[in-house]
Amino acid sequence: MSVSSDSVREIALLARLRVEDDELPALTGQFNAILDLFEQLQAAPTDGVEPMANPLDATQTLRKDEVTETNQREALQSVAPAVQDGLYLVPRVVE
Amino acid sequence: MGNNDAPRSLRALAAALASGETTSVALTQEALARIEATDGALNSFITVDRDGALAAAKAADERIAAGNAGPLTGIPLAHKDIFCTEGLRTTCASRMLENFTPPYDATVTQRFKSAGAVLVGKTNMDEFAMGSSNENSYFGPCRNPWDHSRVPGGSSGGSAAAVAAGLVPAATGTDTGGSIRQPAAFCGITGLKPTYGRVSRLGMVAYASSLDQGGPMARSAEDCALLLEVMAGHDPRDSTSANRSVDNYVDGLDQSLEGLRIGVPTEYFGEGLDDRVEAVIRAALADYEQRGAKLVELSLPRTSLAIPAYYVVAPAEASTNLSRYDGVRYGHRCENPADLEDLYTRSREEGFGAEVQRRILVGTYALSSGYYDAYYKKAQQVRRLIAEDFRTAFGEVDMIAGPTTPGVAFGLGAKTDDPTAMYLEDIYTLSVNLAGLPAMSIPAGFVDDLPVGLQLIGQHFDEGRLLAAAHQYQQHTDWHLATPPEVQS
Numbered sequence: 001m002s003v004s005s006d007s008v009r010e011i012a013l014l015a016r017l018r019v020e021d022d023e024l025p026a027l028t029g030q031f032n033a034i035l036d037l038f039e040q041l042q043a044a045p046t047d048g049v050e051p052m053a054n055p056l057d058a059t060q061t062l063r064k065d066e067v068t069e070t071n072q073r074e075a076l077q078s079v080a081p082a083v084q085d086g087l088y089l090v091p092r093v094v095e
Numbered sequence: 096m097g098n099n100d101a102p103r104s105l106r107a108l109a110a111a112l113a114s115g116e117t118t119s120v121a122l123t124q125e126a127l128a129r130i131e132a133t134d135g136a137l138n139s140f141i142t143v144d145r146d147g148a149l150a151a152a153k154a155a156d157e158r159i160a161a162g163n164a165g166p167l168t169g170i171p172l173a174h175k176d177i178f179c180t181e182g183l184r185t186t187c188a189s190r191m192l193e194n195f196t197p198p199y200d201a202t203v204t205q206r207f208k209s210a211g212a213v214l215v216g217k218t219n220m221d222e223f224a225m226g227s228s229n230e231n232s233y234f235g236p237c238r239n240p241w242d243h244s245r246v247p248g249g250s251s252g253g254s255a256a257a258v259a260a261g262l263v264p265a266a267t268g269t270d271t272g273g274s275i276r277q278p279a280a281f282c283g284i285t286g287l288k289p290t291y292g293r294v295s296r297l298g299m300v301a302y303a304s305s306l307d308q309g310g311p312m313a314r315s316a317e318d319c320a321l322l323l324e325v326m327a328g329h330d331p332r333d334s335t336s337a338n339r340s341v342d343n344y345v346d347g348l349d350q351s352l353e354g355l356r357i358g359v360p361t362e363y364f365g366e367g368l369d370d371r372v373e374a375v376i377r378a379a380l381a382d383y384e385q386r387g388a389k390l391v392e393l394s395l396p397r398t399s400l401a402i403p404a405y406y407v408v409a410p411a412e413a414s415t416n417l418s419r420y421d422g423v424r425y426g427h428r429c430e431n432p433a434d435l436e437d438l439y440t441r442s443r444e445e446g447f448g449a450e451v452q453r454r455i456l457v458g459t460y461a462l463s464s465g466y467y468d469a470y471y472k473k474a475q476q477v478r479r480l481i482a483e484d485f486r487t488a489f490g491e492v493d494m495i496a497g498p499t500t501p502g503v504a505f506g507l508g509a510k511t512d513d514p515t516a517m518y519l520e521d522i523y524t525l526s527v528n529l530a531g532l533p534a535m536s537i538p539a540g541f542v543d544d545l546p547v548g549l550q551l552i553g554q555h556f557d558e559g560r561l562l563a564a565a566h567q568y569q570q571h572t573d574w575h576l577a578t579p580p581e582v583q584s
Contacts, residue, residue, distance in 0.1 A: 008456065015414060015459040016421075016436075017452055018444040027453070033515045034457050040403045041473050044480065051475030052482060054305055054335070055291045055531020056555065061334050075198040081428035088423050091434050 002032045102261040102578070105170060105318045112159055112169045119159070119169030119213060123152035126171040126215050129262045133581065138237045139247075139256040141176045142184050143216035151213045158211050166321050166345075168211030173266040175254050176217035177224055178204050178309070179298035183214075187300045188222045188232040191426045191446030201298025202330045203267060203309050210325045218266060219253030222448045223417065224274055224302045226250050227520045230511055231450045238507070239281060240579040241545055245504040248278030254312045255282035259579060265313040265322055269299060271306045272405050273499075273524025276536035279312055280499035280548025283538045285565065285575055286312040287319045290556050291531035292337035294323075295330035303412035304335070306405075306528040315575050316537065316565035320344035323558060342559040350563035353387035356492040357564075362398035363497030363523055375540035375547040376498045382568065383496070391492050395484045400477050401526035406518055407461050407474035408529070413451075414458030420446060453514060482530040489554050494564060498523055499536040499548035523550060533558045537565045538574035546577070 003011075005028045012019045019027060073086060082089035103111070111117045127145055134140050148171065155169035179185050179197035181204075186192045200208065207214065221231040229237040229252025237252045239245040240260040247256040251268030255278035258266050268275040270288035279286030287310045294309040301307060311322035324344055330336040359380060364373060384390050422428040422442030429445055432438035447455070461470040488495060501522060510517045527534045532552055539549035549568075553561040569575050 003460075011456050011460050011463070014463065015455050016418075016439040016443055017447070017455060018440040027456075030453060030514055031456065031460075033513075034406065034453075037515055037518065038403050038407055038461075038470055040400065041407070041470075041477055044397065044400055044477050046473060046476035046480070049476040049479055051472050052479035053475060055482065055529065056337070058292070058335065061338075063331070072198065078198060079195060079425040081422065081425075090423055091432050091438055093435050
């Protein structure tokens with residue numbers, strides 16, 4: 001399986017990454033080399049094999065629905081690029 | 096080798112502190128002076144916290160004087176720059192986090208603080224822990240102390256180089272596909288990747304969450320045992336943290352090798368392995384046999400599938416984890432965004448390096464509609480088959496041994512043009528992460544004056560037996576005491 005430059009551009013859009021036109025051919029080549037590596041997986045018979053999401057096959061632990069964290073908004077927002085009145089600032093999205 | 100200036104063990108340092116022969120402030124000043132003198136060439140540190148370290152050292156000396164010292168109180172160490180440190184910049188070697196000062200400590204950071212250890216700084220690494228050479232760092236490559244024209248390995252290359260060069264006696268690392276073991280092997284130190292879930296991941300910047308695990312990097316197995324006792328333990332704030340008690344690793348170091356069954360997988364000695372590395376590993380195995388261990392040839396038939404399985408699973412998880420870097424809540428933000436879309440895409444393009452972007456793209460593709468079954472699900476199925484290979488093997492043996500890497504440290508730039516060639520370097524380490532097993536790399540000899548690492552792989556939560564097997568070997572060999580030429584002068 002191989003992908004075209006257009007597909008790579010499309011994937012970049014999904015991943016919210018911008019790819020410059022002059023980088024696209026090299027990136028597409030590397031992308032296809034990695035996909036070639038992936039193709040080796042197809043040789044392994046996996047019918048009926050349960051996918052393994054956690055190496056210890058652990059399931060999600062549950063805790064009581066209690067408030068355990070204090071409000072640290074100021075500390076957490078102190079590292080934000082732009083905040084005002086406790087809100088994160090972004091370019092206008094609604095006119 | 097064997098010179099008088101060889102860095103001392105953690106136990107010896109603790110004894111010197113307890114007896115008053117030295118102080119934490121003195122040890123910390125020495126560490127800072129060594130960093131000042133030699134790290135310009137090595138680049139093993141991204142951030143050095145002189146003031147914070149000296150304040151912590153002073154507090155440690157007071158604690159020692161008050162008789163409340165633990166085994167690590169007053170000992171200088173370094174954290175990989177992936178562990179959040181409250182008030183101290185944590186970059187993950189990325190432009191994305193170049194100016195990020197975490198508002199909280201990682202659990203690992205907190206545990207070392209409580210133990211009274213002195214943090215001198217944050218070590219260099221591959222950006223977001225993605226790499227096997229430390230060349231993918233926004234802050235420049237780190238160099239191998241044994242030969243500055245070579246890489247220290249990665250991604251925990253700075254921690255390995257700093258310990259090998261004697262800048263600090265111990266450091267932390269993280270291992271998603273070999274990132275503790277491979278640099279430990281390349282730099283001639285001892286590194287342990289614990290069982291998945293043994294060490295809390297809270298505050299450890301996420302790369303691939305089902306594979307990431309923090310662990311100790313130091314000169315000897317005994318040092319690693321001391322460090323792991325501090326690092327390991329259940330953390331209710333990490334939902335994948337193992338809720339089981341921590342063994343007393345130091346007390347267990349005396350376990351004899353007599354009767355220990357060591358599996359030697361055929362697949363770890365095949366094509367691609369440097370003959371001279373193989374000779375070193377075979378000699379180490381013969382040494383184990385001579386001391387009472389029983390070597391058992393066995394097969395891990397799906398070993399080669401670990402590479403494609405890992406390079407699907409890890410980027411897929413990375414693409415999800417790294418979606419949090421949006422230029423809004425923290426991290427790099429581009430100048431003058433035209434709109435929200437531009438803010439997201441340009442901040443991420445500017446903030447992430449080439450390899451990180453590649454893995455995000457590949458991971459996004461593997462998770463996208465229409466390809467999920469062919470790639471991600473398939474890789475997770477193969478992952479189970481790889482884990483089953485180990486389970487079968489552990490029916491016959493107590494531990495598995497082989498090389499950590501196919502060759503010794505390679506030259507800077509030797510593999511940067513071809514990402515997939517770099518991926519093949521990880522053949523012996525990846526499957527351990529896929530199966531969630533604990534594994535160590537210990538120094539076992541040299542090829543062309545460069546260190547070779549022996550890998551020991553254990554069963555889930557069997558860190559104690561691994562550490563003991565490594566310690567027994569280090570009782571009658573001195574490979575782990577060898578220091579690079581510059582440290583000897």
